[in-house]
Each structure stands twice: as structure tokens, then as C-alpha cells.
Amino acid sequence: AQKVTQAQTEISVVEKEDVTLDCVYETRDTTYYLFWYKQPPSGELVFLIRRNSFDEQNEISGRYSWNFQKSTSSFNFTITASQVVDSAVYFCALSEAREIQGAQKLVFGQGTRLTINP
Amino acid sequence: NAGVTQTPKFQVLKTGQSMTLQCAQDMNHEYMSWYRQDPGMGLRLIHYSVGAGITDQGEVPNGYNVSRSTTEDFPLRLLSAAPSQTSVYFCASTRQGFVNEQFFGPGTRLTVL
Numbered sequence: 182a183q184k185v186t187q188a189q190t191e192i193s194v195v196e197k198e199d200v201t202l203d204c205v206y207e208t209r210d211t212t213y214y215l216f217w218y219k220q221p222p223s224g225e226l227v228f229l230i231r232r233n234s235f236d237e238q239n240e241i242s243g244r245y246s247w248n249f250q251k252s253t254s255s256f257n258f259t260i261t262a263s264q265v266v267d268s269a270v271y272f273c274a275l276s277e278a279r280e281i282q283g284a285q286k287l288v289f290g291q292g293t294r295l296t297i298n299p
Numbered sequence: 300n301a302g303v304t305q306t307p308k309f310q311v312l313k314t315g316q317s318m319t320l321q322c323a324q325d326m327n328h329e330y331m332s333w334y335r336q337d338p339g340m341g342l343r344l345i346h347y348s349v350g351a352g353i354t355d356q357g358e359v360p361n362g363y364n365v366s367r368s369t370t371e372d373f374p375l376r377l378l379s380a381a382p383s384q385t386s387v388y389f390c391a392s393t394r395q396g397f398v399n400e401q402f403f404g405p406g407t408r409l410t411v412l
Contacts (some may be wrong), residue, residue: 183343187341190339206353216400218403223402224387224405224406224408226389226403227406228400228401228402231398231399231400238399272341272342274342276398277398278397278398285330285332285347285393285398285399285401286332286344286357287332287334287342287344287391287401289334289342289343290341291339291340292339292341
């Protein structure tokens with residue numbers, strides 16, 4: 182069975198600090214996709230990144246970066262020089278790539294609540 | 300494009316009442332799904348649909364029904380609401396093909412008394 186674990190329930194840092202959100206996953210599939218979503222206080226879910234299991238290159242997008250390591254089944258997310266607007270709940274999610282009748286079922290982690298203090 | 304829309308935004312029900320949460324998308328996405336979000340548990344899949352006329356159960360389907368008569372709409376029905384169904388409900392859609400980014404609606408906050 183697939184599983185995603187975000188062991189950090191809450192993180193609080195001061196603005197401009199770097200912060201890393203951990204994500205560990207379990208799957209028996211050799212082909213799968215990993216996602217990060219952001220949920221700001223307004224409640225909507227905002228897509229951040231999708232990564233497939235064959236692409237282990239780290240990705241950087243502005244102050245955001247992602248470190249994917251298949252050897253440790255981790256897909257960690259780092260925010261550099263954090264800002265108050267980064268305060269949100271962040272979810273890591275996993276989807277199998279086998280399309281059983283086209284299903285794209287996401288398995289989410291529990292989420293990490295990140296608070297950036299001014 | 301309005302994207303994925305959900306109505307209502309908030310709802311309070313009494314135990315035993317029934318209601319339908321509405322979800323619509325205007326992106327011509329074949330795949331639609333419903334999730335519930337509970338504190339400390341992330342989002343869990345309730346039901347999903349790969350196209351009009353085709354639905355299937357997710358991780359937590361008990362107490363919920365769905366149907367998909369059109370590509371655009373995917374309503375979620377609570378037949379007899381229970382306090383355990385108090386949650387925030389999200390509808391999502393995406394195109395078929397590869398595993399893609401899913402677009403989420405704004406959510407419906409449901410309280411069952």
C-alpha cells in the first residue's frame with residue numbers, strides 16, 4: 182500500500198530563515214509521481230510541483246527547492262529566505278503511474294503547518 | 300475559465316439529514332475526484348470518476364454516493380449525515396493521460412450536529 186509521512190506536524194521559524202519540510206513515502210511501484218501542494222490560511226490548495234520517479238534531479242524555483250532521493254524514499258522541500266507569506270500548511274502527495282482505468286489517486290501526507298514569524 | 304467550483308462553501312446539517320455537495324469544472328477534464336480533509340490526516344480520497352458514467356470508490360467511501368452524468372459535474376451525496384462526516388470537502392479535476400497536476404476547488408466546510 183502507498184503511504185506518505187510528513188513527520189513534522191508544525192514548524193515555526195523567523196522570517197529570512199531557511200526551512201526544510203520533510204516527506205517520506207512508501208510504494209511498491211517502480212513508476213510513481215510525487216507532488217507538493219500549499220494550503221494558505223484562505224484554505225485553497227495550490228499546486229507547487231510534480232516529479233516522476235525517473236527524474237531525480239533537484240529542482241529550484243525561486244526561493245523554493247526540492248530534493249528527491251529514491252534511495253531514502255524522500256522528497257523534501259526547502260524554502261530559502263522564508264517570508265511571512267510562506268505561512269501555510271504544506272502537503273506532500275504520491276500517485277501511482279499505473280493507470281487502472283485512468284485513475285489518478287493521490288495519497289496525501291498529514292501536512293506540515295509552517296508559520297513564519299516577522 | 301472558472302476552474303473547479305464547489306457549492307455551498309459552508310453547510311450545517313443535523314444528524315440524519317441528506318444533502319448534495321456540488322462540484323463543476325469547465326476545463327473539459329475527464330478525471331474528477333472528491334477528498335475530505337480532517338485535522339492531522341491530510342486529504343483522503345472518497346470517490347473518483349474517470350469519465351461520464353464511470354465512478355469508483357476511494358479510500359473512505361462509506362456514507363457517500365456519487366454519479367457522473369456529464370463531464371462537467373460530479374456531485375457528492377450524503378444520504379444520512381453523521382457527525383463523523385464533519386469535515387472540509389474538496390473536489391478536484393485533471394485531464395487523463397499521464398499522471399497530472401490536479402486542480403482543486405475552494406472546498407466546502409460541512410458540520411454535522
